[in-house]
Amino acid sequence: MIATAAAAGISVWAARRYPGRWVVPVSRGLAILILVAYAAEQAANALRGTWTLGFNLPLHLTDAVTLVSILALWSPRPLSVELVYFWALTASLQAVLTPDLGQTFPSIFYFTYFATHAGAVVAACLLVFGRRLLPRPRAEWRVFALTVVFAALAEAGNLLTGGNYMFLREKPSSGSLLDLMGPWPWYILGAAALALAMFLALQALARALGGPGGGWRT
Numbered sequence: 001m002i003a004t005a006a007a008a009g010i011s012v013w014a015a016r017r018y019p020g021r022w023v024v025p026v027s028r029g030l031a032i033l034i035l036v037a038y039a040a041e042q043a044a045n046a047l048r049g050t051w052t053l054g055f056n057l058p059l060h061l062t063d064a065v066t067l068v069s070i071l072a073l074w075s076p077r078p079l080s081v082e083l084v085y086f087w088a089l090t091a092s093l094q095a096v097l098t099p100d101l102g103q104t105f106p107s108i109f110y111f112t113y114f115a116t117h118a119g120a121v122v123a124a125c126l127l128v129f130g131r132r133l134l135p136r137p138r139a140e141w142r143v144f145a146l147t148v149v150f151a152a153l154a155e156a157g158n159l160l161t162g163g164n165y166m167f168l169r170e171k172p173s174s175g176s177l178l179d180l181m182g183p184w185p186w187y188i189l190g191a192a193a194l195a196l197a198m199f200l201a202l203q204a205l206a207r208a209l210g211g212p213g214g215g216w217r218t
Helices: 002-017 023-048 061-074 078-097 108-130 139-161 186-210
Strands: none
Touching: 002 108, 023 061, 023 108, 061 078, 061 108, 061 139, 078 108, 078 139, 078 186, 108 186, 139 186
16 A cells, blocks of 8 residues: 555656656556556466456456556546546555455465556556546546446346456455445445545546646647
8 A cells, every 4th residue: 555655646746747758658667567467367367277257357347447547558538547537546446455355475466456456546646646637527427427337237247157246246255345335235326326426526636636737638
């Protein structure tokens, strides 16, 4: 957590204090790091014979933001940056704070888990607060709608594979905020309401801390 906070803080400070051409290669370097970590995790599961349709498809929200982070860091577009910002600073941040990992240092999964999840958090801070690529008006509502669509896709995956993508069937075995939201299915509604509230707060935060001189060129 300390490393994540430090990396995010330094990336924002450096991008604001010393803007220039270096930002693009550094952003793409982070994209490559996240991609390598994600690919290594998939390969490790495949080689160990632990890759399953019910667990390893990219149907968790943190998987989605990992992949979108790579795209947004490599070639930022308004929608991809918005998805990274709202998803990483809610779902990925929660995953960093309360990891549902089951592996400890020095397992390869320890490194790939934190490289992908913490990497997405750093990406969101770098893109929005550092490079000042601010969410557009009503972005929070667009991302919330897309989150609902993705949850429906994840549930379809659950029905087909017997998995528990997005924890729509049961809570994670490790402690999380979902433990405070009652039993199934009520915690799903509670999580949706909390997500919307956090999206609204993040939109206000981006406008307050984004500062002048940034944004998208039209």
